[in-house]
Amino acid sequence: xxxxxxxxxxxxxxxxxxxxxxxxxxxxxxxxxxxxxxxxxxxxxxxxxxxxxxxxxxxxxxxxxxxxxxxxxxxxxxxxxxxxxxxxxxxxxxxxxxxxxxxxxxxxxxxxxxxxxxxxxxxxxxxxxxxxxxxxxxxxxxxxxxxxxxxxxxxxxxxxxxxxxxxxxxxxxxxxxxxxxxxxxxxxxxxxxxxxxxxxxxxxxxxxxxxxxxxxxxxxxxxxxxxxxxxxxxxxxxxxxxxxxxxxxxxxxxxxxxxxxxxxxxxxxxxxxxxxxxxxxxxxxxxxxxxxxxxxxxxxxxxxxxxxxxxxxxxxxxxxxxxxxxxxxxxxxxxxxxxxxxxxxxxxxxxxxxxxxxxxxxxxxxxxxxxxxxx
Numbered sequence: 001x002x003x004x005x006x007x008x009x010x011x012x013x014x015x016x017x018x019x020x021x022x023x024x025x026x027x028x029x030x031x032x033x034x035x036x037x038x039x040x041x042x043x044x045x046x047x048x049x050x051x052x053x054x055x056x057x058x059x060x061x062x063x064x065x066x067x068x069x070x071x072x073x074x075x076x077x078x079x080x081x082x083x084x085x086x087x088x089x090x091x092x093x094x095x096x097x098x099x100x101x102x103x104x105x106x107x108x109x110x111x112x113x114x115x116x117x118x119x120x121x122x123x124x125x126x127x128x129x130x131x132x133x134x135x136x137x138x139x140x141x142x143x144x145x146x147x148x149x150x151x152x153x154x155x156x157x158x159x160x161x162x163x164x165x166x167x168x169x170x171x172x173x174x175x176x177x178x179x180x181x182x183x184x185x186x187x188x189x190x191x192x193x194x195x196x197x198x199x200x201x202x203x204x205x206x207x208x209x210x211x212x213x214x215x216x217x218x219x220x221x222x223x224x225x226x227x228x229x230x231x232x233x234x235x236x237x238x239x240x241x242x243x244x245x246x247x248x249x250x251x252x253x254x255x256x257x258x259x260x261x262x263x264x265x266x267x268x269x270x271x272x273x274x275x276x277x278x279x280x281x282x283x284x285x286x287x288x289x290x291x292x293x294x295x296x297x298x299x300x301x302x303x304x305x306x307x308x309x310x311x312x313x314x315x316x317x318x319x320x321x322x323x324x325x326x327x328x329x330x331x332x333x334x335x336x337x338x339x340x341x342x343x344x345x346x347x348x349x350x351x352x353x354x355x356x357x358x359x360x361x362x363x364x365x366x367x368x369x370x371x372x373x374x375x
Contacts, residue, residue: 039290040292047281049205071180079162086145087263089145090258093114093145095270112185113186122141127171127174220365224367228352229369237257238257242330251335254331256334262330265328265329296308301359301362312355325340
């Protein structure tokens with residue numbers, strides 16, 4: 001009898017144990033845990049990041065060839081070709097600037113390619129001295145696209161005046177060498193980063209797709225942080241600082257990105273389009289895959305009485321509309337149409353709050369970069 005009782009007790013204990021395990025498993029299946037994060041990362045990695053770097057590499061390779069042709073024979077025609085290639089390449093950079101992690105972070109791509117405004121006095125001094133070494137941290141504002149912008153357009157110079165700087169000017173030879181050194185570094189770093197992501201190279205794409213957590217250092221954590229950091233560059237450096245948001249309302253047009261070519265607004269629109277595509281998981285060929293919009297919808301993230309995803313999509317759309325309404329170039333608009341620029345700035349400011357505060361809270365992602373902007 002005692003043996004039977006012991007058996008019954010054991011069976012009951014096992015049944016209770018299994019029911020508790022089943023209950024624990026049920027509790028662990030949450031909307032957040034059941035979302036296909038692996039699928040989202042695969043979509044963003046394979047259909048956004050890899051193609052963006054491939055396109056950027058093609059544009060940089062072309063820029064190098066056109067630069068070589070211009071240096072060999074500086075003419076009005078070769079200068080036009082170089083300026084056009086410069087703009088295509090600068091535009092393509094807007095589609096990779098967000099990915100400052102992995103190989104991009106190792107090569108300091110953003111700091112190496114797009115610190116603006118450039119230090120023109122330092123550049124002129126280096127050109128006069130024949131100094132093409134800009135490998136130190138102190139040299140980040142004398143190279144990259146902002147430096148090319150200055151070299152290829154100058155301040156209120158026409159093409160004939162630019163050509164003379166590369167042909168008859170006493171420092172023409174040194175200026176050619178400086179131009180070549182900038183483009184050579186662009187190509188070298190781009191080749192390294194593109195190879196680092198490639199499945200046949202460093203294969204960081206595999207690391208990116210297989211890190212499916214949301215903690216610090218995970219792919220989602222890194223991507224969300226850089227998405228927000230890049231958006232704040234758009235809001236502050238590209239729009240806010242030229243508008244005077246950091247200078248007591250005094251406009252600083254010379255702080256604009258691509259100040260010399262006047263291409264600031266075109267680049268800003270490319271930039272916000274890239275941010276929108278990453279959020280939506282949408283490729284540049286408009287193939288809509290899994291993105292953060294699907295993630296927020298899956299977990300039913302709310303904003304007030306409505307959907308957080310719909311609020312973010314609406315703000316992205318309105319930010320693009322407000323940016324497109326600014327009459328170019330931005331350096332003129334911050335003086336002559338400040339209210340229109342300010343309207344775009346406010347839209348971007350509200351977008352930052354939605355992505356940096358509301359989205360990160362909903363996804364359980366920590367912002368790890370430091371800013372003193374106050375959003």
